Amino acid sequence: MAxxxxxxxxxxxxxxxxxxxxxxxxxxxxxxVPALSLGLSTILVQIAPSLGIQLxxxxxxxxxxxxxxxxxxxxxxxxxxxxxxxxxxxxxAGTFTITVLLAGLIALLYAFTxxxxxxxxYSGIDAPPPNIKxxxxxx
Numbered sequence: 696m697a698x699x700x701x702x703x704x705x706x707x708x709x710x711x712x713x714x715x716x717x718x719x720x721x722x723x724x725x726x727x728v729p730a731l732s733l734g735l736s737t738i739l740v741q742i743a744p745s746l747g748i749q750l751x752x753x754x755x756x757x758x759x760x761x762x763x764x765x766x767x768x769x770x771x772x773x774x775x776x777x778x779x780x781x782x783x784x785x786x787x788a789g790t791f792t793i794t795v796l797l798a799g800l801i802a803l804l805y806a807f808t809x810x811x812x813x814x815x816x817y818s819g820i821d822a823p824p825p826n827i828k829x830x831x832x833x834x
Contacts, residue, residue: 720805728797729790736789740782754785 743750760774777783817823 720801724798724801728801729794732790732793732797733786735793736786739789740785750782750785754788755782757781758783 740750757778757780760778764770764774780786
């Protein structure tokens with residue numbers, strides 16, 4: 696019989712699967728946030744001139760693809776569609792920026808919520824934190 700056998704019996708079993716709510720939050724961050732960011736950046740690029748915001752000229756206009764790519768037969772249709780999009784670089788830059796900001800905001804809200812309703816910091820088998828008062832060292 697093991698030395699700590701009775702101790703092991705008292706431990707509560709933990710499931711290895713995360714709670715479904717946390718999976719939903721991951722789905723929100725991975726799917727909905729980029730789609731929402733793409734829509735918001737498209738709208739923001741369109742209304743930026745009316746708000747007095749000047750976007751760099753390199754981001755505006757239609758993208759130009761190298762002629763070498765048009766020699767690949769399967770890519771011609773996709774490349775023509777990409778070249779037909781107006782202000783693609785500005786929209787993609789805005790999408791990336793808004794995605795980072797929204798994902799960061801959701802991560803902060805998640806951390807705050809987890810801190811409030813998550814498991815306690817110390818479980819029943821942890822020792823209590825030391826209660827030591829430290830004085831400033833003076834010579």
